[in-house]
Amino acid sequence: FDAEKQGIFTIAADLIKQGNAKYLLLADSEGERMGETTPRVAYPGKSLWTDRLVTTLGVDKDRILYSPHLVPGEHGFNTKTEAEAFLATSEQQGFKTAVVLTHPHQVVRAMLGVVKTINQKGLPIDAWCISPQSTDWSRRVKGSQGMASKPRGNHIQDEIERILKYQEKGDISTLHRRHRGGRRAVFL
16 A cells, blocks of 8 residues: 555566566455455455556566465465565576665565575575655655555654564564674674
8 A cells, every 4th residue: 555656566567677677576466364265355466466567567478476385274474574575486497686676665674674684595696776756755654554544754763663573583584793702703
């Protein structure tokens, strides 16, 4: 619900059309929440997104791949499972480079999930991130799992809290690294 037609989708289509990306990976989901089966609750879903990319923005359908959930029968995704699914598809396809496309306030959480999975599995994939150059921070959008409709800028604090929660659970990488002797360094 936070994917403006002129933002995320336009960037994705342009990356394909300009030859800067070969494929777009979408979660193989119709927008179900984690552990639920009702479509279009967490987000609009792959069918609507595929239609928008193909019909409205002219992306060849064969350039769109779907990344299935790694738990059989599950269709709802979260930060951790989305990163795992995208990277599993990337590994199966032999991709060596990936770009995470999301809004600026979601980049840190998304990339920490990707970094965690790459490091855990020892994947030979370089990951980069990209966001729209212009973001309407006052536009009302739904947050994580399709909840809390409010101005996009008000979701920033939610993202910070989500990052800390997911780091505590071990679902995403932390912003510090242990060095020999137990010392830590913070990367900013």
